[in-house]
């Protein structure tokens with residue numbers, strides 16, 4: 001039977017990347033996506049911006065919405081201090097199955113908790129079920145029409161504190177117009193756009209970094 005693109009991406013990682021070496025896993029996926037098949041990872045160019053925001057935030061508790069194959073999961077986890085934790089939510093069980101193997105190959109599994117399910121259902125359970133108080137950093141990279149409702153849900157659930165950072169992928173392409181309008185006009189956020197390109201292409205895209213002001 002035909003393999004899927006995530007399965008072929010995992011195959012490349014297991015064939016070419018060094019076990020336990022997150023940078024090698026990232027490099028292998030970027031090479032696969034440039035030379036073989038495009039895939040919707042945040043990619044190398046926007047990935048550098050993600051790295052700098054993670055490093056600058058120095059977060060203890062991170063939430064990622066939209067795991068896909070685990071590329072940004074590995075990127076973020078590899079930059080976290082020892083006690084820090086990353087919770088990543090993925091709706092699609094096939095993607096989750098691949099991501100778990102990519103995360104383990106990279107050797108960052110001890111810092112990562114991958115939870116399968118819909119973000120709208122799981123966000124309200126973060127405190128009770130996952131022992132989270134607030135998130136220092138949230139990386140939004142899931143369905144683009146869920147960015148705004150899930151942000152409002154995180155506010156309502158008290159998961160954001162003064163200084164929490166929201167970093168959103170794809171605010172230009174595919175685009176998240178309602179989310180952008182909200183974070184750029186709400187008095188509760190200080191927003192900044194990092195211009196870049198859609199992963200592995202010359203099409204404009206960018207990341208929006210928004211600081212929750214409490």
Ligand SMILES: O=C(NC/C=C/[C@H]1OC[C@H](O)[C@@H]1O)c1cc([N+](=O)[O-])cc(O)c1O
Pocket residue numbers: 040041042065066067068090091092095141142143144169170173174198199
């Ligand atoms: O749809 C995108 N991401 C949504 C991902 C959705 C994932 O989260 C929920 C769903 O189960 C899926 O696994 C996307 C699409 C493009 N694109 O160019 O089409 C580029 C990107 O960086 C993207 O994150």
Ligand SMILES: [Mg+2]
Pocket residue numbers: 040041042141169170
């Ligand atoms: Mg994306």
